[in-house]
Amino acid sequence: MISAYSLLYLSSPFSSLPSPPSAGGCPYMSLVLLKLNVTKTKEMVVDFRKSKSPPSPVCISGKDVEIVPSYRFLGVQLDNKLEWSTNTDAVYKKAMSRLYFLRRLRSFSVCSRMLQMFYQSVMASTIFFAAVCWGAGIKAKDANKLIKKAGSVVGCRLDNLDEVVRDRMVLKLRTIMDSPSHPLHNTVDKLRSSFSNRLLQPRCSKERYRKSFLPSAIKLYNSLKPTQQ
Numbered sequence: 390m391i392s393a394y395s396l397l398y399l400s401s402p403f404s405s406l407p408s409p410p411s412a413g414g415c416p417y418m419s420l421v422l423l424k425l426n427v428t429k430t431k432e433m434v435v436d437f438r439k440s441k442s443p444p445s446p447v448c449i450s451g452k453d454v455e456i457v458p459s460y461r462f463l464g465v466q467l468d469n470k471l472e473w474s475t476n477t478d479a480v481y482k483k484a485m486s487r488l489y490f491l492r493r494l495r496s497f498s499v500c501s502r503m504l505q506m507f508y509q510s511v512m513a514s515t516i517f518f519a520a521v522c523w524g525a526g527i528k529a530k531d532a533n534k535l536i537k538k539a540g541s542v543v544g545c546r547l548d549n550l551d552e553v554v555r556d557r558m559v560l561k562l563r564t565i566m567d568s569p570s571h572p573l574h575n576t577v578d579k580l581r582s583s584f585s586n587r588l589l590q591p592r593c594s595k596e597r598y599r600k601s602f603l604p605s606a607i608k609l610y611n612s613l614k615p616t617q618q
Contacts, residue, residue, distance in 0.1 A: 425449060425450070427449045427450055427452045427454065428452075430449060430454050430455075431454065431455055431456075431457045431460050432444075432447050432454045432455065432456045432457070433456070433457055433458070433459070433460050433467065433468075433469050434456060434469055435469050435471065436469075444456070459475045461479075463519075464518060464519065465518075465519045465522060465523070466479050471597055472526070472597075473523040473526045473527050474527075476523055477523070477527050477531075477532070480515065480516060480518070480532070481531055481532065481535065483515050484512055484515050484516050484532075484535055485535065487511050487512045487515060488512065488535065488538060488539055488542070490507075490511070491504065491507060491508060491511075491512065491539060491542050491543070492542055494507060495542050501543060501544045501545065504542065504543045504544070505543050505545065508539055508543055508547065512539055513547075516532060516535070516536065516550065517550070517553050517557075520550070520553060520554050520557060521554070521557050521558055521561050521602060522602065524550065524553075524554030524557075524558065525554065525558065525600050525601070525602065525605035525606075526597075526600040526601065529549070529550040529551050529554075532549075532550045533549040533550055533551070536548075536549050536550065537549075555609055558602065558605060558606040558609055559606065559609050559610055559613070561602075561606065562577070562606040562607070562609075562610050563610075565577055566578070573603070576603070577603075577607075580607065587610075587611045588607045588610060588611060589607075590604065590607055590608065590611070591603065591604055591607070
């Protein structure tokens with residue numbers, strides 16, 4: 390047997406998620422001779438009720454799955470409050486370590502063009518990774534200060550987080566609108582206004598939803614000039 394799969398099992402009292410695979414309960418894994426690594430499997434409980442009860446333990450192969458408040462999935466830190474503070478802290482620390490190398494390159498009299506290439510490939514790729522997901526839900530003050538410091542090292546103005554998030558979110562929304570096969574295409578298509586090119590803003594009863602991708606992207610899209618839409 391090959392030990393594989395690092396699995397995050399999300400549970401919620403309001404969800405109808407299927408039970409996690411038990412030992413011998415997954416025909417595909419038995420067929421390809423894979424074994425679920427229970428020690429690397431984590432459970433993250435998302436529960437916004439005022440009166441919370443301890444969740445029932447998830448047991449796989451006779452072992453209880455560890456419950457964690459946050460989990461790193463595909464390079465992004467997710468937490469059980471659906472906030473992005475854990476992710477932004479991790480991004481900031483990682484980008485700060487790369488700023489040190491950028492300053493070291495400048496101390497070796499590396500030209501501005503090479504410094505800018507290093508910033509785009511090493512620092513910017515870290516700061517803006519998956520910014521479409523979390524960019525609208527955070528305060529970008531610390532990140533913008535970091536980008537400003539990098540700009541002073543490079544010797545030119547660099548796009549701040551707000552600008553990059555705005556451009557990428559609008560671009561992603563346009564891609565969704567132009568792609569009928571996208572899962573969100575029908576949802577966005579129903580929000581088209583019959584009087585203009587604008588999109589109707591979805592109702593947001595919760596602040597978490599208001600700061601998520603779709604309401605934020607629609608707000609940015611509607612703020613564009615008609616010629617830019």
